[in-house]
Amino acid sequence: MDQMFWTYFFVGTTFALYIGIAVWAKAGSTDDFYVAGHDVHPTVNGMATAADWMSAASFLSMAGLIAFLGYGGSVYLMGWTGGYVLLALLLAPFLREFGKFTVPDFVGDRYYSTFARVIAVVCALFVSFTYIAGQMKGVGVAFSGFLGVDFNVGILIGMFIVFVYAVLGGMKGITYTQVAQYCVLIFAYTVPAIFMSMIITGNPIPQLGFIGNAAGTDVSMLEKLNQTVTDLGFLEYTQSNKSMIDIFAITGALMFGTAGLPHVIIRFFTVSSAQAARVSAGWALVFIALLYTTAPAVGAFARLNFIDSVNDATYIAETGPDYSTKAAELTAAGQKPVPQWYKDWEPTGLLKFEDKNGDGIMQYRGPNSPDGIENEVNPNRDIFVLANPQIAQLPGWVIGLVVAGGLAAALSTAAGLLMVISSAVSHDLCRRTFFPDMDDKTELRVARFAAAGAVCAAGLLGIYASQLGFVAQVVAFAFGLAAASLFPIIFLGIFWKRMNKEGAIVSMLVGLISTFGYIYFFKFGGGSPEQYLFGVSPEGIGFVFMFLSIIVGVVVSLMTAPPPQDIQDLVEDIRVPGTRQSHGVADAGMAPAE
Template sequence: MDIQIWTYIIVGLTFALYIGIAIISRAGSTNEFYVAGGGVSPLANGMATAADWMSAASFISMAGLISFMGYDGAVYLMGWTGGYVLLALLLAPYLRKFGKFTVPDFIGDRYYSETARFVAVICAIFVSFTYVAGQMRGVGVVFSRFLEVDVNVGVLIGMVIVFFYAVLGGMKGITYTQVAQYCVLIFAFMVPAIFISILMTGNPIPQLGFGGTLSDGTYLLDKLDGLHEELGFASYTIAKKSVTDIFFITAALMVGTAGLPHVIVRFFTVPSVKDARISGGYALILIAILYTTAPAISAFARTNLIGTVSNKNYADMPEWFGKWEQTGLIKFDDKNGDGKIQYVGDPVKNELDIDRDIIVLANPEIAKLPNWVIALVAAGGLAAALSTAAGLLLVISTSVAHDFVKKQLRPDITDKQELLIARISAGGAVVVAGYFGINPPGFVAQVVAFAFGLAAASFFPAIVQGIFTKRANKEGAISGMIVGLLFTAFYIIYFKFVSPELNTRENWWFGISPEGIGTLGMLINFAVSYVVSMFTPKPPEEIAVMVDGIRHPN
């Protein structure tokens, strides 16, 4: 069978599984819609957390970034992995002990202010929509190639699927759907990695194959460095970014992970604080399987790609090249008219433009793996994108229904009315997310990196100070969140969208790129909130008691 038929079969079966789980696990109350009733087992929650956290950026785009950026792409690997450790150890158990539905719930109660709650709601929605744009683009990329439809049509198909199980099932349905999605995405990621590792290095363990030798006896990374230098690209294993920028990007991704509301809320779905810690440990192990494999896939794909296209006749390109060309994600411009592909580091002479988001998806085709493996990777990419998109949409609907309508506008509404508002909000969020997927502000991992930066600059300081500092008050938290979010958003928008021609190291403040500016925004948030707290009244005594209750066991 050809790739398209295999894709219809495998993707169709996985979609049927997700929808079936959503129907069986349909939420019947706000408690089930928001936190799955708080009765999810640690292992199931660990798998759901891993799927929620490993988005399209992790599955589709991260290996592509490392493949094209080499050493510099490792900042995404370090930042996201380190960030999860920070979240699991520093924040999650305390927030679980607090026992409310959402991050704005925590901030509103801890800072005894409906204004603080409202600012947190705005931050949650802003960050979530920025993040979900990357997920919907990932869905469009997968559908555009493997179902051979337009990218925009692919986004619309993804919208329908997410709408069904997010709006119907809520957190209860999403949790068990994400368990299934984790199984699909990790199997889809590892199978081709093992295949290609055996073919290239003879080692069935990709992590070891990454440091192994090829059939000609040369080390894989030495071979890749040689190919890069021969074609005029920067060395694959040497950093091009400054140490300062690498530090700031890594830190922004770390603390941004710890401030992402859709990940934090997962720790509210287990019965106890102990279970929150256990599920965090499970999730870390399950995440590490993919993250330790990504650098190997990057090196395998880059080596095979260069060997397939560099200085080859365009007319002799394999079928996969033409299929990806039809999507617009590969573009060939025969500048010298010789019919050969000049894939070189010099942008003036280079004739091939490859979207880095396709590397993981095209990797099995480049390596000539069986068609069912190629279709499996498509299903895995969709599982990764849809699992995170659903979690983000739930955060948006919860922020609107629970934190804004229930807590501020109409506190007298019934449980059923609140559930209806949550579902309507989720539906509206799907439409907005679809728009961003059709009109994305960048490639998947870039957009996600911005979301992490915004989360770092807004949520993280308020959460940390709320747990560990009794002196932090509402005036400080509100001021810090507003200043941190506005500063970071302004910097990113200015260099990426207003004046992209100025987006160079020479023009960046302190040499910090837009991807890393969230760290500086976080530091500004901390500074502003501390200074304002020192010059405004102390929090009430009951807040100090609340902080003690969060930090100490019963």
């Protein structure tokens, strides 16, 4: 059985499973659609949270960035890991104690303001649509890779799959679908890592192989990789060309952005209590660690394999049987033909070879090329987790499993983000703001229509996301927006009773507008790195503007009237599990003061 059979087998089987779960867990009420009835077991929720968290950025792009940026790519690993710990310990239990459906729900009631709720909806939509653009780009990479179709066609196929199970099942269907997706993606990530670790280091445990010696030598794997990349004119793998302040800022933006991400926070509303939220957070950390501790090894192995496979290979323009014939002739003549995996990925447009010197040889070089040869090979870094098994010539079933895992990672997070978007429109804007007399049945219908519309918008964003950068970089923008706009008002709303509606509104607006404006200027407005504020790139600027947002919010709050006493009592209550109702504040929320 060949690679294509196994790819179709694993992808077809897993998709049938996801859709079957969505049908089985079809939401019958708004409670089911938004928060899965508040009765998800903590362990199950931990696994679903891990799948929600480990998006296309984690599965597809993070290892690719680490592979090509080396130490500089570790900011994504550090930021996302630390951010989840921050969210789990600092915010999630208290938000669950508050008992709301959504983050804008918390903002609207905590800050006793309809206008604050609307601004929170705008922030959530900005963050979610930016994030989902990266996910749909990952879906396009995965589908285009295994089907051999254009990237944009791959996105359209992914849109249809997400539409079926997200719109039908709501959060209840998504929760149990994400459990299945976690199982698929973690096996898909670790199995090829074990194979590659055995081949390159002789150690079956990737985490140990990463810090061990290369197979059959006394040289460490990282030393070998450093020597390999520097010989080709690249910076040492264990060094970075990013400034220390930029590394710190990107890590901070990812950490604090995690604590403000609506689609992650909403997962903790699906369990029965604040205690259950803490337990599920602990399980989620365990499940996440399985992938995150493996990612550095996958990135390092990918870089070595890619260089060995492509550098100084003779390019063959032909495909199919003609390629096989020409490759055999070159091999017999003692030459190195372009590998089959490269020809498989070439139709996607995600690999490019430009024969600058006309010799037909694929020279892969860095900016400091010692032989003066220009680089001729430009790979998209998002493909490397998917392409790794082919590059390493692993069995066909491993390749098919990885494709299914990549799709599971991208689709699981895309579905969670769609829930945030649909609930923001149907619950926070329609029912809680503009149409307070709306019944549950109508709200559920609006939520499904909103999710369907969001799928279409997400697909278009995914198509244009390639203009912003790699999947992880696009996602980093979403984290920066969340760090600057949502984290400050959630954090201050829980831990500072004096924070009022005026401070919250100004804080969100300052954080959102400043961060979005900075990203837009440097990605679309012609800004150059020499103009970076304090040397901080767009990926990390949300961390800087987060402090500006906090300061502005505090100053405005101190200059205006304090919150009503019942709001201050509410803040006290949500920090003490079990006392949520002691001051007469019902879960249905309070009437806004405006």
